[in-house]
Amino acid sequence: DSGVTQTPKHLITATGQRVTLRCSPRSGDLSVYWYQQSLDQGLQFLIQYYNGEERAKGNILERFSAQQFPDLHSELNLSSLELGDSALYFCASSVGLEVPSGANVLTFGAGSRLTVL
Amino acid sequence: DQQVKQNSPSLSVQEGRISILNCDYTNSMFDYFLWYKKYPAEGPTFLISISSIKDKNEDGRFTVFLNKSAKHLSLHIVPSQPGDSAVYFCAARRGRQGAQKLVFGQGTRLTINP
Numbered sequence: 001d002s003g004v005t006q007t008p009k010h011l012i013t014a015t016g017q018r019v020t021l022r023c024s025p026r027s028g029d030l031s032v033y034w035y036q037q038s039l040d041q042g043l044q045f046l047i048q049y050y051n052g053e054e055r056a057k058g059n060i061l062e063r064f065s066a067q068q069f070p071d072l073h074s075e076l077n078l079s080s081l082e083l084g085d086s087a088l089y090f091c092a093s094s095v096g097l098e099v100p101s102g103a104n105v106l107t108f109g110a111g112s113r114l115t116v117l
Numbered sequence: 118d119q120q121v122k123q124n125s126p127s128l129s130v131q132e133g134r135i136s137i138l139n140c141d142y143t144n145s146m147f148d149y150f151l152w153y154k155k156y157p158a159e160g161p162t163f164l165i166s167i168s169s170i171k172d173k174n175e176d177g178r179f180t181v182f183l184n185k186s187a188k189h190l191s192l193h194i195v196p197s198q199p200g201d202s203a204v205y206f207c208a209a210r211r212g213r214q215g216a217q218k219l220v221f222g223q224g225t226r227l228t229i230n231p
Binding site: 004044045056058090106111 | 221
């Protein structure tokens with residue numbers, strides 16, 4: 001158990017629908033990151049929040065949005081789902097604002113697998 | 118635009134031998150390079166990293182080499198053990214403080230054969 005909790009583990013839904021993925025960071029971590037891993041692809045950075053504020057943005061679609069709440073948990077909202085949105089969505093957390101370079105690591109959750117039919 | 122590439126999707130090595138995983142990058146502004154290891158049904162876990170100002174970093178059986186002129190890094194595992202069987206991701210960090218990003222490669226599945 002990494003300390004980062006993601007729910008749900010698996011989700012199957014239909015095109016056009018909207019889903020919400022939830023992440024609870026490791027205790028004490030203020031930064032939350034969201035990544036998408038599609039089939040045979042590396043992890044694509046979507047967005048980072050630090051202490052409730054958006055701090056960095058990657059190739060996140062306009063149909064996707066995220067937020068970090070006062071208790072530091074985060075939600076990733078995916079709407080108007082398309083077949084191509086089927087992927088593993090990882091949440092990660094770290095203590096500070098800076099992306100960890102080593103000793104202060106980025107801790108990943110086990111992921112939420114989304115299947116869009 | 119794939120700035121970090123792992124050109125070998127898979128690698129098979131005999132137990133006790135050396136495993137060498139390779140990674141190429143295109144962006145000279147990366148300041149740190151990291152390797153993550155991923156087992157099935159788990160998230161990636163940090164393995165080892167190297168600053169862009171160094172050319173080698175060693176941690177037990179794991180050594181990362183960085184060749185900046187070739188924009189290439191490699192992870193050496195010696196000796197390889199069955200528990201090393203996993204997917205290995207190379208990642209690189211870029212961006213100014215407060216707006217940094219980790220860019221990941223596609224991963225290499227390493228299988229250690231007994």
